[in-house]
Amino acid sequence: MDSRSDQDLIERTAQGDTMALKALYGRYEMPVYNLILRSAGNRELAQDLLQETFTRLWSMARLFDPRRGSFKSWLYTIALNLTRTEMSRKAHDMKSVSLDDIAPLHSDDPEVGAAVEREELRNEVARMLDGLPPHFREVVVLKYYHHLQFDEISRMTGVPAGTLRARFHRAVDRLRSRVRLKDFAQ
Amino acid sequence: MSCDNKNPVLTLYFHEGRPSREKSIRSHLETCEECRNYLKMLEMTGRCLDAWEDEKPAPETFDRILSALPARPPRPEPARTSNPLFPLAGIAAAIAVILAELSLVQRLLARLPFWNSLGQSWPLRDLGSAGLSVLTFFALGAFAALALAPFLYFQSRHNGSCS
Numbered sequence: 161m162d163s164r165s166d167q168d169l170i171e172r173t174a175q176g177d178t179m180a181l182k183a184l185y186g187r188y189e190m191p192v193y194n195l196i197l198r199s200a201g202n203r204e205l206a207q208d209l210l211q212e213t214f215t216r217l218w219s220m221a222r223l224f225d226p227r228r229g230s231f232k233s234w235l236y237t238i239a240l241n242l243t244r245t246e247m248s249r250k251a252h253d254m255k256s257v258s259l260d261d262i263a264p265l266h267s268d269d270p271e272v273g274a275a276v277e278r279e280e281l282r283n284e285v286a287r288m289l290d291g292l293p294p295h296f297r298e299v300v301v302l303k304y305y306h307h308l309q310f311d312e313i314s315r316m317t318g319v320p321a322g323t324l325r326a327r328f329h330r331a332v333d334r335l336r337s338r339v340r341l342k343d344f345a346q
Numbered sequence: 347m348s349c350d351n352k353n354p355v356l357t358l359y360f361h362e363g364r365p366s367r368e369k370s371i372r373s374h375l376e377t378c379e380e381c382r383n384y385l386k387m388l389e390m391t392g393r394c395l396d397a398w399e400d401e402k403p404a405p406e407t408f409d410r411i412l413s414a415l416p417a418r419p420p421r422p423e424p425a426r427t428s429n430p431l432f433p434l435a436g437i438a439a440a441i442a443v444i445l446a447e448l449s450l451v452q453r454l455l456a457r458l459p460f461w462n463s464l465g466q467s468w469p470l471r472d473l474g475s476a477g478l479s480v481l482t483f484f485a486l487g488a489f490a491a492l493a494l495a496p497f498l499y500f501q502s503r504h505n506g507s508c509s
Contacts, residue, residue: 178412185408193403203401210403214411281397288394304395309362325353335391 162186166231174221185214188232191306192239198301199243201290209246213239229315236306237316240298247294288338296331299324349380359388444483451479 162169162183169187172180192213197206216238224234289297298317302308310321310328317324357363358371375382455461455475 178415181411182408185411189403189407190400194400197401198398207404207407211407211411211414214408215414215416218411218415278397278399282399285395285398289398300395303360304392307360309360325356328356329352332387332391335394336387 167226170221170224170231173218174224181214181218184217184235188235191232192235195236195301195306196239196243198286198289198305199240199294199298200247201286205246205250209239209242212242216242229312233308233312233316236302236308240316244294288335291338292331292334295319296327296334299327300331300335303328349378352381352384355381355384355388359385359392448476448479448483451482452476455479455482 164180164183166184166187169180169184173184189210193206193210196209196213197203200206200209213235217235220238224231228234289300292300299313302313302316303310308316310324313319313324314321319327354363354367354371354374358368358375361368363371375385452475455478456471461471461475
């Protein structure tokens with residue numbers, strides 16, 4: 161694990177150091193990939209957008225200004241903007257929740273059975289999130305999975321924190337009406 | 347705390363408030379069933395969303411990123427510091443040249459026999475020669491601009507196609 165700070169690594173990336181880019185990638189590949197995946201609901205698209213996010217990071221590294229927020233927020237903003245653009249572009253010709261396409265497996269092996277159950281629950285969650293409007297889904301993903309504060313999300317998205325809270329309440333209401341929460345209670 | 351406003355419950359659930367604030371929200375929850383139910387719903391939704399665990403991207407992704415990296419754009423050149431007196435000096439020099447040329451043309455025109463025939467009516471002679479010299483000067487300028495126009499046009503097209 162590279163002990164250098166994000167700030168140090170992004171400065172080196174701006175100077176053309178691919179090893180610094182690799183260190184940043186190793187640090188953020190999982191959160192960025194999962195942010196895109198849960199926002200877009202499509203693994204193939206998430207893979208492409210992860211690649212595009214770090215390609216943009218390379219090109220735009222000189223523009224990062226630590227006075228305007230953390231590196232993590234800046235990187236998430238790049239990923240979210242790319243996801244929004246791609247989702248709106250493909251809105252009419254793409255089935256967003258391709259996780260549904262996984263065929264159900266049947267086996268007597270208890271480990272396989274548990275994996276199938278996990279996969280089904282995950283698909284259920286993906287369907288739930290997919291049923292939310294994009295701006296609701298975004299705030300739910302950033303709050304529940306990435307633990308960002310409303311003020312931080314507000315700086316990233318340009319939406320007032322009060323509006324984000326209202327969106328979050330409404331999203332939770334919608335989720336409650338869509339999901340059989342008893343399935344997840346244990 | 348108004349129970350119409352669920353924001354304090356969010357503050358408690360996501361631990362975004364100070365300990366004293368969270369303590370006061372907790373004490374409210376003891377007496378408010380509505381807020382208690384909302385907190386339970388947040389917890390339940392959180393457990394439900396946890397079912398979608400983090401996934402790993404494909405291991406070859408970084409290699410693909412490296413191969414797709416664009417050439418680093420050149421750093422922008424620092425802006426040249428210009429001398430603020432330079433444009434003023436240039437304009438003054440141009441005006442001086444124009445006035446000198448006008449004076450020369452006026453003197454040449456005044457030597458023509460036609461002007462001498464005007465005799466004593468000096469205002470007509472002097473003002474007329476000045477006006478005619480200005481017209482002559484600008485006519486020559488327009489002629490030069492029109493003569494250079496095709497060259498400048500093709501030059502700009504050539505520069506545009508190379509950029």
